[in-house]
Amino acid sequence: MHHASTVIEDLKAGGTAVGYWAVLDSPVSTERVARTGYDYIGIDAQHGLMGYDGVLRNLMAIDAAHGPAGIVRVAANDPTVIGQALDAGALGVIVPLVNNAEEAEAAVRAARYPGRGIRSYGPMRSGLRVGPKPQDANAQTLLLVMIETEEGLRNVEEIAAVDGVDGLYIGPSDLMLAVGGAYPGDPESVDALEEAVTRTRDAAAAAGIVPAIHTPDGATARRRLDAGFRMVTIASELTHLEAVARGHLGDARG
Template sequence: MTQGPARGNRVKQRLAAGETAVVVAGHSGTADTADFVGQLGFDGFWLEGEHGAVTWDRVGDISRACELWGMAAMYRVRTLEPSLVARALTLGANGVVVPQVRTAEEAAALVAAAKFAPAGARGVSRGRRSYDRPGFLDEENDQTVLVVQLEDPVGLANAEEIAAVPGLDVVFVAPNDLAQAMGHQGRPDHPEVAEAIDGALTRIAAAGTVAAGTLCPADQIGRFTSLGARFLYTSYDAWITAGARAYRDALDSAQAPR
């Protein structure tokens, strides 16, 4: 019997090549949505386990749909708990996102939870992506994408130390939570918040050890990529809204009295 395919992780591949990886949010949390998004050419699909409806029983099917298109399934856990990290990966996620990381010690705890020995202490639970892959344990350590999110000024102050933690792939600046923590609720565009975001991304990128990442709508791509960000998270909500409004406007125009 020959060994099965390694089921590549395009986010990991792009970041390793020094390229930009784009991950799109999948708020509805279904395999059908992932399958539909796959045709659009994104590198990863964000499974929302902190704020959204992606429950554990859906991870297998959603990640399988992602594999049809070569997308990486990125699961955001609700908190830094080793059992949640290991469960997400065992069920089929290609990577894990952890919110509210503030120190290098917390980032190192993510690595320990996600990597098998000797790189970490993840329990030996293989899951579906190990099928017909005798070298899975070593391959998994190499292929998993680990993302930490900085959401307050303490995390930003420790950005370089966090970026230096071996095994991390992305240090992500979360603009909305940062705005709240800085006293500017709902204003990630506030000058103080924007300056903090830009400065953090620049420092993370300059460290050269991980990719800098952030929430990036289409009109901000130039700004963030010029600062060195290479992991861009976006949502399709704005596209649906724009398309729906354009359709409604076209209908209203066609029905207007002449």
């Protein structure tokens, strides 16, 4: 298992990482999952069932596991929530619903200290592990923007070219809707989704940044890695908890 900051350095240098997704404000289970060997744990502050206190508690639980990087998907492309996640000790932020280069630039400015950005200096927990010089902190944290809307897909090459964006993160559910799917997983739009996924991966690779994607399971994650994605997140503890419980019930009832 690597050291958390090494995970970020490796990704920025062209390496790969496999992560797991947490949507519950359950630090005890987050800590347990964080000890299984994943490179990072993604904490979902957008669709997840937690507020700022939950983000903080779960980042501390990840750090207690001594290994994976804690990465937060923030609720919005907003300097306040991006700054808070980083101050709380996130080594990376995933910014949702980025539609164009201007919005990507705003995310970069929010995540970076002056020189490059507008982040306010108050590294409450982050100062324990990155920095303390602002330029070092800028280099040691990961900024990913999500490609998940029709407009974002249309502008994906321009978004990838924005200086300071470290990667493009695909949310397949929203991207499926963006390409005309009636619902996430709509079989009639699978081909359109895969075209969009390929275009986004290629845009990231061409710009020399990280192509990242969310996946429901390890087998899909493996397939995405084999196809050139360098950062893959698996599922969430809530969906897996339900699936495992359902499976055991099926076994018990025959």
